[in-house]
Amino acid sequence: GKLTLSVPKAVGRFAIHPLMLEFFNRYPKIDVCLRLEDRVLDFIDDGIDLALRITPTPSPGLHGKPLMTISHVICATPVYLEHYGTPQTPQDLREHSCISLGETPADSRWKFRRGGKTETIQTHGRYAANHTAVRLDAVKQNLGIGSLPLFTAREALARGEIVQVLPEWEFISRYSGQLWLLWSGNKHMPARMRAMIDYLSEKMKPASGSPALTPRSKTTE
Known part of the structure; x- marks a missing residue:
């Protein structure tokens, strides 16, 4: 049936x-x-x-x-990070082009947690897309640091095509x-x-x- x-x-x-x-x-x-x-x-x-x-x-x-x-992670290519630098804190993301979901203004306010500390950062970027595969491709094309569900990024991470940014911080997403x-x-x-x-x-x-x-x-x- x-x-x-x-x-x-x-x-x-x-x-x-x-x-x-x-x-x-x-x-x-x-x-x-x-x-x-x-x-x-x-x-x-x-x-x-x-x-x-x-x-x-x-x-x-x-x-x-x-x-x-x-769960979600933020990722970029080694090429992007070599050219623009690797963020060491959530605040550093303000100096980077960030690729967000883009459905609401809140999607560009990225929230992070580590231990008992929570930080919310207003990010900016030239590109936003409400499709995970599009954001993943944009990250691979060196367009910026993108937010991705871990299950969509896992293969590219394993192959070294992209790397996780701020891995010691938990990225909090409404999804x-x-x-x-x-x-x-x-x-x-x-x-x-x-x-x-x-x-x-x-x-x-x-x-x-x-x-x-x-x-x-x-x-x-």
């Missing part, structure tokens, strides 16, 4: 889409419609079977399982938090939904200390 999965755009592109080929090989009778949407879709009105959302806990009436924690796999509280769960839940749980590391499947329908199969 067909399974419709709603995911945030960046999560879908970088975390879910790469897992689909193996899923199709493992479950040849299950078709998938991947809805990449940053807005919250309604399970019933929009025909959603499963959804991935960043939330502290599932909303009332929804069942869920935590998959991973979304950070626990990523949950959610479904509505129907009594009967089709086998295709259970297959996807089990598959994503296997492939995406659960957050440390997070609860297991909560709550779970007694008649789930």
Whole structure:
């Protein structure tokens, strides 16, 4: 049967889409419609079977399982840092071109935390983009220091194409938090939904200390 999965755009592109080929090989009778949407879709009105959302806990009436924690980093290329210098403190970012989300004025006010200390810096830059892949590419093109979800930056960091800036500081983003796999509280769960839940749980590391499947329908199969 067909399974419709709603995911945030960046999560879908970088975390879910790469897992689909193996899923199709493992479950040849299950078709998938991947809805990449940053807005919250309604399970019933929009025909959603499963959804991935960043939330502290599932909303009332929804069942869920935590998959991973979304954290953000700021990064630049070695070439950019060699030319313009490497920031040593959050305040140093004022002298750099910073690539932010750009959806609201608050997106250029970067907030950092280290120990019990929090600092908010008003950044400036020539470029902003509300798509993670675009910001990552802009960073790679030496356009500045960009804010990125860690799961999108990890490969480029591992290859040395980009490096993390101010690694001793935690970058606080409104899109950070626990990523949950959610479904509505129907009594009967089709086998295709259970297959996807089990598959994503296997492939995406659960957050440390997070609860297991909560709550779970007694008649789930």
